[in-house]
Amino acid sequence: MVTKTARPIWKHPRFVPGIMYGLLVLIALLLVFFADWDKIQSNFLKPEIFRDMFPEVLTIAAKNTLIYTAVAFAAGFVLALVLALMKLSPIGPYRWFATSYIELFRGLPALVTIILVAFGLPIAFGWRIPFGTAGKAAVGLGLVAAAYMAETIRAGIQAVPRGQMEAARSLGMSAPTAMAYIVLPQAFRIIIPPLTNELVLLIKDTSLLFVVGTTPASKELTKFGRDFMTTTINATPLTVIALVYLMITLPMTSLVRQLEKRAAKGR
Amino acid sequence: MGTPAIEIRDLHKYFGDLEVLRGIDFEVDTGEVVCIIGPSGSGKSTLLRCVNRLEEATSGHVLIEGEDITDPASDVDALRAKIGMVFQQFNLFPHLDVRKNLTISQRKVLGRSQDEAAEVAARMLERVGLTDKIDEYPARLSGGQQQRVAIARALCMNPDMMMFDEVTSALDPELVGEVLQVMRDLADEGMTMLVVTHEMGFARNVADRVVFMDEGIIMEDGPPGEILANPKEERTREFLRMVLEEGF
Numbered sequence: 220m221v222t223k224t225a226r227p228i229w230k231h232p233r234f235v236p237g238i239m240y241g242l243l244v245l246i247a248l249l250l251v252f253f254a255d256w257d258k259i260q261s262n263f264l265k266p267e268i269f270r271d272m273f274p275e276v277l278t279i280a281a282k283n284t285l286i287y288t289a290v291a292f293a294a295g296f297v298l299a300l301v302l303a304l305m306k307l308s309p310i311g312p313y314r315w316f317a318t319s320y321i322e323l324f325r326g327l328p329a330l331v332t333i334i335l336v337a338f339g340l341p342i343a344f345g346w347r348i349p350f351g352t353a354g355k356a357a358v359g360l361g362l363v364a365a366a367y368m369a370e371t372i373r374a375g376i377q378a379v380p381r382g383q384m385e386a387a388r389s390l391g392m393s394a395p396t397a398m399a400y401i402v403l404p405q406a407f408r409i410i411i412p413p414l415t416n417e418l419v420l421l422i423k424d425t426s427l428l429f430v431v432g433t434t435p436a437s438k439e440l441t442k443f444g445r446d447f448m449t450t451t452i453n454a455t456p457l458t459v460i461a462l463v464y465l466m467i468t469l470p471m472t473s474l475v476r477q478l479e480k481r482a483a484k485g486r
Numbered sequence: 487m488g489t490p491a492i493e494i495r496d497l498h499k500y501f502g503d504l505e506v507l508r509g510i511d512f513e514v515d516t517g518e519v520v521c522i523i524g525p526s527g528s529g530k531s532t533l534l535r536c537v538n539r540l541e542e543a544t545s546g547h548v549l550i551e552g553e554d555i556t557d558p559a560s561d562v563d564a565l566r567a568k569i570g571m572v573f574q575q576f577n578l579f580p581h582l583d584v585r586k587n588l589t590i591s592q593r594k595v596l597g598r599s600q601d602e603a604a605e606v607a608a609r610m611l612e613r614v615g616l617t618d619k620i621d622e623y624p625a626r627l628s629g630g631q632q633q634r635v636a637i638a639r640a641l642c643m644n645p646d647m648m649m650f651d652e653v654t655s656a657l658d659p660e661l662v663g664e665v666l667q668v669m670r671d672l673a674d675e676g677m678t679m680l681v682v683t684h685e686m687g688f689a690r691n692v693a694d695r696v697v698f699m700d701e702g703i704i705m706e707d708g709p710p711g712e713i714l715a716n717p718k719e720e721r722t723r724e725f726l727r728m729v730l731e732e733g734f
């Protein structure tokens with residue numbers, strides 16, 4: 220018979236996780252115990268304000284958030300693709316331009332870029348961006364998103380083995396044809412998860428458009444919520460828009476996780 | 487014999503300070519099968535890659551059927567389409583099935599219709615004995631099958647000549663034979679072939695000429711019987727002894 224040597228409790232494999240769970244429960248209990256539930260209720264969860272916000276929070280604010288995200292992503296993606304190809308170009312000035320662009324727009328706060336685009340461009344060039352807030356989203360946020368996505372796309376292109384380009388070229392394909400039909404489709408597969416991540420970040424960044432989308436029809440979620448807070452002098456709108464943001468972003472982040480899992484399995 | 491299929495004149499290639507090709511001169515005639523042998527790092531791959539300009543030669547000329555591919559004004563893409571190339575790592579397009587692998591360059595380069603391209607693809611796939619794999623993706627094929635698809639893909643462009651760079655080196659030993667058989671069939675049908683290989687049996691039985699390369703120059707060039715059985719150069723003898731011992 221095997222004699223079991225006594226093991227001190229802190230060497231037990233479940234010891235550390237057990238302590239962690241214990242701490243978690245303790246913190247939760249403390250929060251519940253010390254929280255002022257009446258105050259929370261009246262400040263964050265007022266049913267009549269909840270009711271007042273619908274349906275506009277969805278039909279206008281959430282819709283605008285999605286539209287601004289979509290146009291900014293589309294514009295940013297196209298520009299990012301051009302920048303990525305420039306960055307990989309054998310022609311020096313193209314590379315320098317792309318590098319400076321990326322450094323510049325990653326170095327600036329997105330809010331500053333949006334303000335410059337919305338208010339600086341008309342002053343400097345007498346040119347007003349058309350299509351209202353959506354146009355400003357496409358240009359302002361698109362310029363910023365492009366800087367981040369360009370690096371992602373470049374990394375994706377470089378992750379495609381060199382032999383792919385060489386095989387395509389040796390079959391007589393021109394460099395652009397080989398890039399378009401052989402390299403890019405493989406690169407995009409690689410970068411779908413990180414690109415979806417950029418999309419989630421962009422959804423949240425549309426809240427910065429509060430400086431330009433101020434009319435009742437052009438407000439996105441954050442601006443809509445803030446204005447509602449001002450008029451009601453209550454924080455319930457914050458709870459509502461937080462829930463709406465999560466309704467949009469949570470499915471996307473879980474999609475990213477699935478895509479990453481699939482990418483790890485395939486190839 | 488008219489204009490040679492490939493004519494290489496005083497070809498030099500530097501990688502930085504390293505001179506990898508140090509003045510290569512030779513020709514491959516139409517219908518000829520030439521095997522290049524030589525130790526690792528002697529510049530065999532670099533030579534093939536300079537022939538279809540995947541690598542830019544530092545100086546010298548490569549004439550494809552009389553046209554200088556090293557001339558910046560030449561139509562590289564059109565010349566490359568005449569030279570089928572098969573790589574050690576297969577380099578099939580993993581995002582496309584076998585049919586698409588075989589048709590895409592026919593469509594984009596030769597401008598063939600979908601039907602015509604598919605018909606050519608089916609014919610070439612039959613030639614390498616893989617008709618039933620037309621709907622598979624490359625990842626689901628064995629190494630030997632992938633390499634045969636790669637050969638079929640090159641043949642789909644109706645090349646005037648084929649280059650092979652150690653195409654059996656990445657294969658499990660039991661899969662080498664099927665690929666060599668396809669190459670032997672091609673040679674029998676009169677294809678012009680430039681083959682870098684460590685398969686001495688293939689060189690002996692199939693090649694019209696064997697070229698021994700060492701340190702960026704051609705040390706010996708002649709019929710297989712002469713080069714493999716009776717080499718003049720001490721370096722060639724040494725190399726062959728090493729190859730036999732290591733049992734390539």
Ligand SMILES: Nc1ncnc2c1ncn2[C@@H]1O[C@H](COP(=O)(O)OP(=O)(O)OP(=O)(O)O)[C@@H](O)[C@H]1O
Binds near residue numbers: 506527528529530532
């Ligand atoms: N892109 C490159 N940059 C720098 N050096 C290179 C490059 N490609 C090849 N070389 C060098 O050139 C030399 C010749 O290489 P090459 O691949 O042509 O030899 P090889 O005869 O094909 O050898 P192997 O039998 O191992 O394939 C080697 O020393 C190699 O390190």
Ligand SMILES: [Mg+2]
Binds near residue numbers: 530532652
């Ligand atoms: Mg090599």
